[in-house]
Amino acid sequence: MKRRLWIPEDIRQLRKFYRNHKAKDCAKKFKCGISAIYNQVYNHSLKHSVKFNEKLKAFFRANVIKAGMPYRIKPGGKLPDGTQFRQPKGTCAPGSEKGWFKKGGLPIGTLYDGAIRMRLEKTGHCGTKRLMKFIRIKKSKWIYLKNYVWEKHHGKVPKGMLVAFKNPKNSMNCSLRNLCLITKEESMKRTCETDEYIAQTLSHPKGKPRGSYDRELYREMLKQKELLNLKRKELQIRRKLKAYGKTHRQ
Numbered sequence: 001m002k003r004r005l006w007i008p009e010d011i012r013q014l015r016k017f018y019r020n021h022k023a024k025d026c027a028k029k030f031k032c033g034i035s036a037i038y039n040q041v042y043n044h045s046l047k048h049s050v051k052f053n054e055k056l057k058a059f060f061r062a063n064v065i066k067a068g069m070p071y072r073i074k075p076g077g078k079l080p081d082g083t084q085f086r087q088p089k090g091t092c093a094p095g096s097e098k099g100w101f102k103k104g105g106l107p108i109g110t111l112y113d114g115a116i117r118m119r120l121e122k123t124g125h126c127g128t129k130r131l132m133k134f135i136r137i138k139k140s141k142w143i144y145l146k147n148y149v150w151e152k153h154h155g156k157v158p159k160g161m162l163v164a165f166k167n168p169k170n171s172m173n174c175s176l177r178n179l180c181l182i183t184k185e186e187s188m189k190r191t192c193e194t195d196e197y198i199a200q201t202l203s204h205p206k207g208k209p210r211g212s213y214d215r216e217l218y219r220e221m222l223k224q225k226e227l228l229n230l231k232r233k234e235l236q237i238r239r240k241l242k243a244y245g246k247t248h249r250q
Contacts, residue, residue, distance in 0.1 A: 004032040006040060014040060019049040111136055116145060118172075130171050145174045150181075162187050168194075189239070195222060198231045 133145035199221035
């Protein structure tokens with residue numbers, strides 16, 4: 001069959017006709033191969049209508065699935081030669097059973113309870129990451145090491161509170177001396193005063209959603225320490241004015 005050249009008018013007709021017809025019918029109408037129809041369906045994202053899809057599913061259930069039911073061998077049934085049917089579990093070479101994993105066995109690299117590992121954790125929506133320590137409590141359950149150390153000495157963390165580092169730049173020091181409890185509001189104030197957050201706000205283009213920023217401008221802003229300090233002071237003053245206004249309204 002000759003190769004068909006598709007023009008925009010053909011694509012418009014195919015889009016309408018394909019909604020309620022099979023690819024085989026489309027190939028007959030446009031005088032081309034079925035593969036050519038499928039290529040156009042993929043290139044132009046053509047789809048059947050909802051009603052036509054339901055019609056195809058109903059036809060499949062009524063004719064294909066039910067037609068094969070009488071010929072299926074049920075578990076425990078017999079084959080045509082009279083032998084009992086057994087569900088195959090897979091093919092394997094004889095003698096290979098010796099090297100199989102035993103039931104309940106664990107891989108060699110499985111860690112034990114109390115194991116400590118470091119991971120890169122995302123901090124904030126500007127994409128910055130820092131190393132954090134995690135400890136395994138039980139199988140498939142890891143928590144922050146700072147939370148584990150705090151709860152071991154002071155009990156569970158109260159609701160609405162967070163375990164934070166006294167020195168935020170040193171996240172590897174999880175000793176009790178470097179830990180403290182802060183509220184979520186205080187944690188937000190901390191993140192809003194970091195150089196990364198301020199540089200991200202300064203490099204945020206107007207009219208775009210929150211979290212999007214110019215990466216090149218962001219890197220340049222991180223080098224401008226004086227500008228970052230001025231913006232940090234501005235944010236602190238705004239926060240104080242807001243708190244002052246709330247107290248006087250009450």
